[in-house]
Amino acid sequence: MEIYADPVTINCRKVLAGLQLLGIDYSLVPVGFFAGEHKAEAYLNINPNGTLPALRDGELILWESNAILQYAAEKHNKTAFYPTDPAARADINRWLLWESSAWMPTCYLYLVENCGKPMLGEETDQSALDNEAENFALRAGILNDRLASTEWLCGDSPTIADIAVAAPMHLHAWSGLPLDGFPHLVRWMTKNVEQLPAWKATNIDEGFVVNPLT
Ligand SMILES: N[C@@H](CCC(=O)N[C@@H](CS)C(=O)NCC(=O)O)C(=O)O
Incomplete structure (x- = not known):
């Protein structure tokens, strides 16, 4: 699981802290927020919104920080942190x-x-x-x-x-x-x-x- 993020931003910190709470490994792909790297073509191919963060997991590319947390919790069956009831x-x-x-x-x-x-x-x-x-x-x-x-x-x-x-x-x-x-x-x-x-x-x-x- 790769996370494209700059940890200084709200939604990036959310995903990084959330994945750590869930105990799910990820690798960070740094995208400099203040350097404007989230508006560069390379990143826009990942997230056309030009916003951080985004996830790549095999074929899946996913943006929206809360959707990333829901996906990660569901995929790894972390029901204590995202119950199925x-x-x-x-x-x-x-x-x-x-x-x-x-x-x-x-x-x-x-x-x-x-x-x-x-x-x-x-x-x-x-x-x-x-x-x-x-x-x-x-x-x-x-x-x-x-x-x-x-x-x-x-x-x-x-x-x-x-x-x-x-x-x-x-x-x-x-x-x-x-x-x-x-x-x-x-x-x-x-x-x-x-x-x-x-x-x-x-x-x-x-x-x-x-x-x-x-
Ligand atoms: N609803 C989106 C919001 C993403 C978002 O706005 N991220 C900010 C950083 S916290 C950003 O990249 N802003 C750059 C911009 O809006 O151009 C999410 O939760 O992922």
Whole structure:
């Protein structure tokens, strides 16, 4: 299994941490995000979207980070992390879809404004952050409510949903995610997800250099 990725990005870290949680071996094919290698023809032949990550497994080429985690877990029968019971699986699938459509976009705005722009010497747009605050609070509140009654997002042990939903928060201190008032979400992120060996092994530190792969 080959993973085309730059570990600094949210969705790449998601897949690398997820595969480590699942205990599945992979080889990393580095594609430099800040060097723009994901827009070069060689990579566009793998993923015409020009986004990271992508997987190659024999004849199969697959993009969409959550689809990669679902495929890997299913192929290797990792039912502890992606149960086959229809209701349990539907619950996980729901969080994967929600992450991609609702959670990632709101977290991403903070990453761009508070990390990406300063790194590139651009000014943070405070009005963009102010305008997003209500939407972020709505989504964070949904997670906080859920995590008030469960240890992990989908029960008593981690699943691929935890990794997927944590990924957009991976640099939460640096990106300044406004997490005050969401104690269950903070507890889950700092005491659960961030303590997983798979998460620690894929850690990206604050202030990484702009072009880490070259
Ligand atoms: N829904 C896709 C999103 C992929 C995505 O947007 N990846 C980012 C890195 S986290 C990227 O490559 N962005 C480059 C671009 O949008 O041009 C997934 O989950 O794989």
